[in-house]
Amino acid sequence: MSPSEALVRFENVQKSYDGEILVIKDLNLDIQKGEFLTMLGPSGSGKTTCLMMLAGFEPATSGEIYLENQPINCVPPHKRGIGMVFQNYALFPHMTIGENLAFPLEVRKMSKSEREIKVKKALDMVQLSGFADRRPAQLSGGQQQRVAVARALVFDPDVVLMDEPLGALDKNLREQMQYEIKHIHERLGVTVLYVTHDQSEALTMSNRVAVFDDGIIQQLAPPDVLYEQPENAFVADFIGDNNCLLGTVISEAEKSCVVKTDDGSEIEANKVNTAGVGSRSTLSIRPERVIINPEAGQVPNMFQATAEELIYLGDHIRTRMTVCGSNNFFVKIPNSSHHANLNKGDTVTIGWNEQDCRALNASD
């Protein structure tokens, strides 16, 4: 990728707050113009720190950040053309909604008539026209967050940073707002860098997701690739439901390998990043890819399993099984399936395909 294609570029960026511990290790990340890119990771993994450095509120300890090919380390925050939305809205309580929205425009010395046009447009965008004269306290949480989104966009920034903006909202409203933000992004074509620890939010909204752990990007890929082709055990576990079986690689071919679990089961797997015959490997298998009572020869991996616990979840039954030496192996049985009447203590044959079983290096 040539430098001219990226709107934002982090190049070898490191960050330490105390001069000792690097909370961002060596960040290299290109964000394309118009892209919706999400940083997804557990609390403390360094997501907010990245946004603060890009916005200009924290200096990078080393490395360089570029905006449209220009290094921005010496550019003050208000000259970076970046809008921001935080979890706690951060609206000015003493100002009306209209004044809140006009504020970024005043800072940028826009004329009154221009301000009025832009404020009206921004309110329309988040379906709050008619609310201009209210104060933030007179709005619901969801409405306040819409205003915060409108305020971040009102001055037509090149990039909008959103740090867990929906974290304070309840589940239904959060899901509704995910779609609203996604649609605003599609309509405006603005570049969004979004931060969340919620994987379904990341998968719903993003063009690409950077999975963070411990100040390092573990994998950067579109949602479907992250889910279908996790590159390591952290990503496999963090994105979606996942089963892990631990074993030793006993043979290898170009794209596949056989892993023997500690109870002696031999499993054919898709070789992802194993470290050779004799090395330890974690096998990653999604619960919905496990087949109950497969026909003879249907899949290469077939084992006897015992149902230990069945949890009714409406559209499916989450079944914990003992198989291949693990008693923590989950299988998702659709409620419509005739296997849905499996009982606790039943023994069944289960199986899965080689390509649905990813062999990952366990020494990562």
Ligand code: ADP
């Ligand atoms: P995230 O947003 O992924 O939860 P942060 O970027 O907030 O992670 O934090 C990354 C690490 O940096 C954490 O260990 C956190 O304690 C530390 N940290 C964040 N902000 C500061 C600060 N202002 N001073 C010192 N340490 C900080």
Ligand code: MG
């Ligand atoms: Mg944070």
